Amino acid sequence: MVTGTIFNIQRYSLHDGPGIRTTVFLKGCPLQCWWCHNPEGISLSRELIWHRHKCLGCGACVRACPRKALCFTQANLSYDQEKCDFCMRCVEECPAEAVEVAGQIMTPLEVMAEVEKDRIFFKQSGGGVTISGGEPLAQPQFLLALLKLFRSEGIHTAVDTSGYGRWHDLEQVSRLTDLFLYDLKLMDDSLSRKYTGKSNDLILENLRKLARNHNNIQIRVPLIPGVNDDAENLRAIGQFMRSLGISKMSIHPYHHFGSAKYEKLGRHYKLPHLKPPAAEDVARARGYLERQGIMIIN
Ligand code: SF4
Ligand code: SF4
Structure with missing residues (x-):
């Protein structure tokens, strides 16, 4: 029986897809984003x-x-x-x-037992399960097993991904996923390497392929002041989306709620003095994107 390592199962999530959702957070992420608010999700190990x-x-x-x-x-x-x-x-x-x-090692059936508790809310609100992380593609076999199980139970599924994974895995995942929440952070490759630790080549290429395979993709942009909130980056994201026929996006302004977790894990937080963007900065970012025909859904 395949098992996975999970660091949280969050009930009543309202920002991880439509309706009321249960979000399952899988451990392990190949990126090292400076602003990550779930550092306990980075390592695959407990x-x-x-x-x-x-x-x-x-x-x-x-x-x-x-x-x-x-x-x-x-x-x-x-x-x-x-x-x-x-x-x-x-x-x-x-x-x-x-x-x-x-981190807790669980079987898909054990996860299902937790998800089952909220099933009534899914029906009433048009919700379902969102699998997030970390990066869900870091545990591809477990992710596929979860998706198969939820589909067999008639539960709506969303996968929240950075896109940094093997296309072979993402393609299989795409056949079992109702909605993708796909992160785009930085279009400039050197900045991507600096702030996430990885080139964005694989992320962009996987999104190109996914857009040909799947018709329900929403882009998520974490808005990090001084890192990716400039007009050039936001316009490049908008243009890339339009070139792929993707029109929906949600914007997630930076917050530092996760910063205290770094010390607890013995890790260094690289943005200790960064403040969340002001409301007018979020509105400005919104404006750049809406003027390109992007629909901001939050
Ligand atoms: S650190 Fe804690 S969990 Fe790890 S072996 Fe020791 S007692 Fe057990
Ligand atoms: S030293 Fe601190 S962490 Fe260890 S048992 Fe005592 S209170 Fe708990």
């Missing part, structure tokens, strides 16, 4: 999260760990991922709920 502000410094987690994966020095809990087998002893022994594990 990870330990330490909440410094809750920690009492009692050392119970270190004593409980049978594999000596934890060390508490100078008010800092360090963690050796190579040694950890996710036995959860540290989580169970912590009196302050200051440690948790990001």
Whole structure:
């Protein structure tokens, strides 16, 4: 039985496709976007999260760990991922709920059992399931198994993707997906390499192919001040969409709600001083795109 690693199942999502949705977040992403607000979705592996502000410094987690994966020095809990087998002893022994594990291994049927709880809302609102991440294509066999199961149950499916994956996988996924939410961030390749860690060649080429195969694609643009909100980039995105016959887009202004997660995961956040765009900057970006005939749907 195929299994996958999931870091969240979010019920009552209103911004991940039509109607009320359940969003299933798969772990693993080949990109390293500077603004990522789900850093716990980047690694394919499960990870330990330490909440410094809750920690009492009692050392119970270190004593409980049978594999000596934890060390508490100078008010800092360090963690050796190579040694950890996710036995959860540290989580169970912590009196302050200051440690948790990001990532749970699940079968498609276990995911379905969670999704089932909201089925009544899907029917009433025209909603369904959205599979997001991380990057869902990072776990292609699990993604396909989920999509097959949801389709067999008559549940509407959306896949939220960066487009960075093998075309062979994306093509199979496209046959089982009702709606694609496809991210476009940067049209300039050198900026894409700088801010996401990858060339945009594969992303753009996959979208060209997908547009020939699938007739329900919405583009998602995260609006990051000073990174991709300039007229040149937005116009290039609009032109590319029009060349493919795609007209719908949603704009997602930058927020820093995920920045606190970086420290908990022992990672560095590269945009600590960036502020969300002002309402007039979002309106300006909207204007650039609408003047090119792009329909902004949020
Ligand atoms: S999950 Fe288990 S092995 Fe991993 S750090 Fe905690 S106690 Fe140690
Ligand atoms: S058991 Fe919890 S509170 Fe105690 S040191 Fe470990 S993380 Fe901190």
